[in-house]
Amino acid sequence: MTATTLPVRSRPQAGQPGPLGLARLLRVELRRNTMPWLLPLIAAVFWFDSYRIAATLPPLWNLRAFYILGQGHALIDFAPFVAGVAAWMGSRDGRRGLADLVTTSARSRFAAQFATWAATAIWAVGGYLVFMAATFWALSRSIAWGGPPYWPVAVGAVGVAAFSAAGFTAGAYFPTRFTAPVAAFGGVLACGMSSQIGFASYGGWGLILPTNSNNNYGQDAGIFYQFLPDLPIARVMFLAGIAVALVALLGVRATAGSLRLRHTAAVTAAAGAALAITAIALALTAQVTAYGVVIPALHDAASDRPIPYTPVCGQAAGLPVCVQPAYQPYLADVTAALRPVGTQLTGLPGAPVRAAQVANFFAAGPGALSPAGVGQIARISGRPPVLYLPLGAFNLPAIFGSSPTGFADQIKLETVHAFVTTGKSYGDPAQMAVEAALMRWAGIPVAAQPMQVLAPSPWALPSNGPHPGSTYPAPIAAAATRFAALPAATRHAWLASHLTALRAGQLTLAQLP
Amino acid sequence: MNVELSELTRRFGRTEAVAGVDLEAGPGVLGLLGPNGAGKTSLLRMMATVLPPSSGTMRLLGRDPGSFGPRREIRRGLGYLPQNLGYYPGFTVAEFVEYFALLKDMPPRQVPRAVAAAIEHVGMGDKARKKLRTLSGGMLRRVGIAQAIVNEPELLLLDEPTAGLDPEQRVAFRTLLREFGQRATVIVSTHLVEDVAAACSEVTLMDAGKIVFHGTPGELIAAGTGHGVGDAPLERGYTAVLAAARS
8 A cells, every 4th residue: 555656755865973972961961960969968868977977087098988988878978878779860861751752763772771861860969079078178187188089089980880880780670660769778778788707807808898897997007007909899790790791681681782782782781790700719819918908919018108297296204205297186185194203213224214006917707816925015125115106096086975084094904904914914903902002003093993994904804803893802902002102202113123023923912003 | 665664563571562563654644543552652662663572673765773873763764753742932933843853864964954944845834933942832833843854754653643633724734744745754643533534545453462364455355345344434444354353
């Protein structure tokens, strides 16, 4: 049947549209994306969950960044919203009854969906980066030295992109109005599982999880030694692989475009999956070193070089005290804490002639806080003797409930302990009694010591010693009170003559004056 | 011929929505009439390359849409208004039409002028910056028509295009149809026989997936003389042909 017999009009050739068309498509998508509407809500959650708490932490980049990035709070704040909005955008054509119309367009379905996803991801990742920049700027105003770690920021950014890819792909494959809330809940679930598995994973594949708080931050990373980028690089690979694979899945569908495009998409999806698997394999080779996680295949020896700095110094009863400039806000607290201790120790054999801060060695996993040596507890060593304080291992004021008094008491305890027992163990009853007496003279009442000082002590308490929240065993408390009651000169003279035997564990409680 | 269909069939499970349709169409306006469930929308969706046929052959704009390359070329010259047009509520009229112009692979430099022309064509020039969510059903229909014609299609497929349009808009729309029919193949599926009478040079009547009549509106009117039921001559022809086909 013929409707008409007029000749077919030849359509004028306008030439192949290039990337400019895709760019204009992206511009339209950017202008009408749902993501920016959610950014104020994410900002509120981010402020409440990440910035608000990080700002109360000690003014050190590693601690504040650890809360936001190391524990993955920033990603957790973004992920559910991003996944939900991306699913909403991915399901848009199906929900809106435009599937037929967009199917009849000349541009491949994949290109159109890619533009929609890219706009969503650009808003999400852009928002994340802006929030991080604003957060760093706000936090930096109270931080004396150093800079934030940037690789973990990249992990978060790629993580946000991966969540957007996951949500979008879910929405495109299941275009219903329920996909978005399910994707958002999936984001919560994924982050929750990542954190929970991460809390228990000190090594192995669990390290690859972006909110695994273990092993990626040393207490003094970015201060004495560099933030090791090995693990963040592996995580970027892992998340980027997931994002690439998921976005490529959009191109595998029969309606996505040409056979060639679909083959390319399938290969790209496989490559993305391979990248993610490679990252997991790299995490399995990770070694936890004193300075953080080293992945041999990714490790750059230049990262092992210590960070040069000029210490800032003060005086504590004639004892020069020097700290790393990042810890300058705590110099006054340290000198004030050392002053009453130094006054008692001056002139005694083995008494330190100066105090210097040393790096807190990284440690992770159960039992890692055993008194292994320098870098975890205070030690006195060298000739002339020097008191080495790993302040990064101490409970700095404002770190999860710690107070300036608690910080000062810990310095006193560790200094006295390092002086009496050489820092290797808790000590025998005589050593405990002398330590208790010295701390008493440093301003901590004997009765308060078990509760205030010994509870957070970094070494294991002996079965015959005081227990947190209780009191010293009566004989130790009595000996300590008796020794503390001696005149300073008498006590000093006794220590001068008996320190060697006391340190060697050759004295009993009864032998104390 | 812009449209060449031969023994075209489309099944949905056991239902044969389109049953061996033969149709050829060149430039001009072809009205596609038929009762609900006659297969009009399925036929249009196949011609719009949304649905592949279950069997038969189809050539559109001189190409076989069975493979991707030719199908892409066909889609560049295609305009389609589905029966149930969805929309993005947050888009403005101009953005919506621009979006589909870009999806149709129009050269980006030509897009702004083409978008403006299409919007003017449907009488929505003063609403170009209005969000779609603020428009009435009839206005949305006109926006749908604008996106269908933005690429100056050689094959324009319109499924119930005048649904929701007021009489004045329908008159304007018929003018638009006639104008496009001068240079393109326009296939209009509708229940409104007066639209067909006013704008179409050819009429195809479908029933139960088959074409039961094809001719000019005058021939359809003639078929109903003294037989059909209806107020208008074309309606009488419509009912008479259907009754004959079903007897």
